[in-house]
Amino acid sequence: MNNHTQNNNNNKMCWFNSLDESSLKAYKLLFDALSLIPISHYLFALFVSLLTFLYSFLEFHFLHDLFSGFRGSPVGLTFNPTSSALxxxxxxxxxxxxxxxxPTPWLSSPHIQTGFLHFFGRPPSLSYTRQLFHLSDGGIIALDWLMSSAVFGGSFSMSNSISKDDTTPIVLVIPGLTSDSSSAYIKHLAFKIAKHGWNVVVSNHRGLGGVSVATDCFYNAGWTEDMREVINHLHHEYPMAPLFVVGTSIGANLLVKYLGEDGENTPVAGAVAICSPWDLLIGDRFICRRMLQKFYDRALAFGLVGYAQLHEPRYSRLANWEDITKSRSIRDFDSYATCPVGKFETVDTYYRRCSSSSYVVNVSVPLLCISALDDPVCTREAIPWDECRVNKNIVLATTHHGGHLAFFEGITANSVWWVRAVDEFLSVLHSSPYMHVQKKKSGLHSSLESSIDQGPYVNVSADGMVAAVGNEQTRNSMVEDLPESQKTYNVDNEMVPNTEQGEQLMEANSDALPNIVQTCEQPTNIPDVKFPNVIASVRRYLNQLQQQNMLSIWLLAYIAIVTTWPLVGSALGIIFRKKH
Incomplete structure (x- = not known):
C-alpha cells in the first residue's frame, strides 16, 4: 500500500516537472518570436495606443465629423412652443x-478649442478708446469703446462722436472671469459688432483692464450693481440709442441675474448670454470631478490669485493673504478671499445666492442663451432647460461642440460661430417690434423663489400647536439675512442738467418723439395669458370640487346603506313574518 502511494507521488512529481519544462519551452518560444518583431512595430503600436487614449481623454470628435461628411451638427433650440413671440x-x-x-477640423476637441482660444485666439487688430467711469461707492471701472468709425479707419472721441439724439445702437459687453477688453473673444465680438455699424463698449470688472481698485469692494459672480450703474448711465447719456447687452461666462451669469432682478424695470432692449455657468454650486461639483476639469480649476484659480496679487494691500487687510496665495482651486479662493470680502457665511451660500438659474423665470427682456454641450468649464448639467422653456422671453441655443467660449469654425479658425450668431440675432431684433421698453417700478428688486418657497409653511410652536404661515415673513427674513453688499435697491436718480444741456435734451426728445410713440404703439404679439389662465384655473378647480362632491355623496350613500342594512333587514323580516 505504501509502495503504491509512493509511486503515485513520484508520477505526479514527474508530471509537474514535465509540465514546467514544457511551459518554459513555450515561454521561450514566445519570447524568441517576439524578439523577431522589429522595434519599429512596437513603437508604432505604442503610438496607436497613446493616440487612442488621447482621442478619448481629450474628447476628440474628428472621426465622427469625418464619417458624417463634415456637415456639422444642427443647433438645438429650446423655447416656449405656445407663446414665444421672440x-x-x-x-x-x-x-x-x-x-x-x-468646428475647425484640426480643433475637433473642446479642450483643444478652449486652449487655442486662450493662447492664440487670432483676434482682429483694433484699438479701444478708454473712458474711466466713477461708481456711486467711489469705485472706478474702465469702459473701453470701439466705434464703427474706428474700425473703418476713422477716429473717435467721447466728446464729439456720440450725441444725445444719436440712434445708433450700443452693445455693452460684460467679460468673463479675470477677462477684460484685451481678451481674444471680446475682440472678436467687438470687431464684428462695430463692423456692423454699431457702437460697442466693454465694461471691465473692478480691478481689471489696468485700473486699480479704489474701494474695498471687489466684483464677484453675483455683484450686479456695477452693471446696473453702467446700464443706467448709458441709457441716460444716450436715451435715443437702443441698448443691448452681451455677457460671457461669469459675465453671462451676472447678466441673467441682473435681468431677473430688475424684470421690466431695465432699459436693456435685448440681451445675449454666452456659456453661462447658470448654477455655481453644480459647476463647483463638476469642475473638480475629473482630471481635466481639475486642470481647468487649477488654471482659473491661478488667474484669480494673480488678480488678487494686483491688489495685495487691500486683500491683505480684508482677508488672510497667506491663505489666498495658497489657493489651488476656485473654491479655495472663494473661501479665503470672496467670502470674507463679500460677507458671505460659506462658499455654498455664496454659490447659491449668486447663481443666475434662480432668476431665469423673471427675465422680461428678449434673451438669447448660447451654450456648448461639451463645455469643459460650464457643465450642461447646470443648464435650466425647463425654466428657459417656460419663459416666453428666452430662447436657448445649444451646440454639440464648441468648448468654452471658443466655437471656432473654418479651416483657418479665423471665425467664431457664436459671434456671428449674436450679430445676426441683435440685428434682427433691432429691426423687429419685439425690443424691450422699460417699465419703471419702485421698491426692492424682486428676488425669485421657486414655487416651493411660495407655498404656505408649517409652524410648530413650543406647545405643539401647528399653524400655516405665509411666505411674506420668510421673504423679509431672507432679505434681512443677506449681507449688506448683496442687498439691491431700486432708486430713481434724477439728474438735472444745466440750461444748455437741458435745451439740447428737450430738442432731442422732441425730435425723437414720433419714434418713441411708434415704438410704444407697435404690437408685440405677445399674448397676455394671465387673466385667461386665472379663469381656467378657477373653472378647473370648481369642476374638481364638483366631482369630489359627487363622489362624496355616492360614498356617503354607500356607507349609509351598508351600515343600516342589518336594521333594515331585521325590520323587513319582522314585517314579513307578521304577514305570514
Missing amino acids: YDGVVSKCTVLHGRYL
Missing part, C-alpha cells in the same frame, strides 16, 4: 441659429 418674430429669421455648426 422665436416667431426674431429667432425664426436667424439663419445662423437654424443652420449647423462645424
Whole structure:
C-alpha cells in the first residue's frame, strides 16, 4: 500500500516537472518570436495606443465629423412652443441659429478649442478708446469703446462722436472671469459688432483692464450693481440709442441675474448670454470631478490669485493673504478671499445666492442663451432647460461642440460661430417690434423663489400647536439675512442738467418723439395669458370640487346603506313574518 502511494507521488512529481519544462519551452518560444518583431512595430503600436487614449481623454470628435461628411451638427433650440413671440418674430429669421455648426477640423476637441482660444485666439487688430467711469461707492471701472468709425479707419472721441439724439445702437459687453477688453473673444465680438455699424463698449470688472481698485469692494459672480450703474448711465447719456447687452461666462451669469432682478424695470432692449455657468454650486461639483476639469480649476484659480496679487494691500487687510496665495482651486479662493470680502457665511451660500438659474423665470427682456454641450468649464448639467422653456422671453441655443467660449469654425479658425450668431440675432431684433421698453417700478428688486418657497409653511410652536404661515415673513427674513453688499435697491436718480444741456435734451426728445410713440404703439404679439389662465384655473378647480362632491355623496350613500342594512333587514323580516 505504501509502495503504491509512493509511486503515485513520484508520477505526479514527474508530471509537474514535465509540465514546467514544457511551459518554459513555450515561454521561450514566445519570447524568441517576439524578439523577431522589429522595434519599429512596437513603437508604432505604442503610438496607436497613446493616440487612442488621447482621442478619448481629450474628447476628440474628428472621426465622427469625418464619417458624417463634415456637415456639422444642427443647433438645438429650446423655447416656449405656445407663446414665444421672440422665436416667431426674431429667432425664426436667424439663419445662423437654424443652420449647423462645424468646428475647425484640426480643433475637433473642446479642450483643444478652449486652449487655442486662450493662447492664440487670432483676434482682429483694433484699438479701444478708454473712458474711466466713477461708481456711486467711489469705485472706478474702465469702459473701453470701439466705434464703427474706428474700425473703418476713422477716429473717435467721447466728446464729439456720440450725441444725445444719436440712434445708433450700443452693445455693452460684460467679460468673463479675470477677462477684460484685451481678451481674444471680446475682440472678436467687438470687431464684428462695430463692423456692423454699431457702437460697442466693454465694461471691465473692478480691478481689471489696468485700473486699480479704489474701494474695498471687489466684483464677484453675483455683484450686479456695477452693471446696473453702467446700464443706467448709458441709457441716460444716450436715451435715443437702443441698448443691448452681451455677457460671457461669469459675465453671462451676472447678466441673467441682473435681468431677473430688475424684470421690466431695465432699459436693456435685448440681451445675449454666452456659456453661462447658470448654477455655481453644480459647476463647483463638476469642475473638480475629473482630471481635466481639475486642470481647468487649477488654471482659473491661478488667474484669480494673480488678480488678487494686483491688489495685495487691500486683500491683505480684508482677508488672510497667506491663505489666498495658497489657493489651488476656485473654491479655495472663494473661501479665503470672496467670502470674507463679500460677507458671505460659506462658499455654498455664496454659490447659491449668486447663481443666475434662480432668476431665469423673471427675465422680461428678449434673451438669447448660447451654450456648448461639451463645455469643459460650464457643465450642461447646470443648464435650466425647463425654466428657459417656460419663459416666453428666452430662447436657448445649444451646440454639440464648441468648448468654452471658443466655437471656432473654418479651416483657418479665423471665425467664431457664436459671434456671428449674436450679430445676426441683435440685428434682427433691432429691426423687429419685439425690443424691450422699460417699465419703471419702485421698491426692492424682486428676488425669485421657486414655487416651493411660495407655498404656505408649517409652524410648530413650543406647545405643539401647528399653524400655516405665509411666505411674506420668510421673504423679509431672507432679505434681512443677506449681507449688506448683496442687498439691491431700486432708486430713481434724477439728474438735472444745466440750461444748455437741458435745451439740447428737450430738442432731442422732441425730435425723437414720433419714434418713441411708434415704438410704444407697435404690437408685440405677445399674448397676455394671465387673466385667461386665472379663469381656467378657477373653472378647473370648481369642476374638481364638483366631482369630489359627487363622489362624496355616492360614498356617503354607500356607507349609509351598508351600515343600516342589518336594521333594515331585521325590520323587513319582522314585517314579513307578521304577514305570514
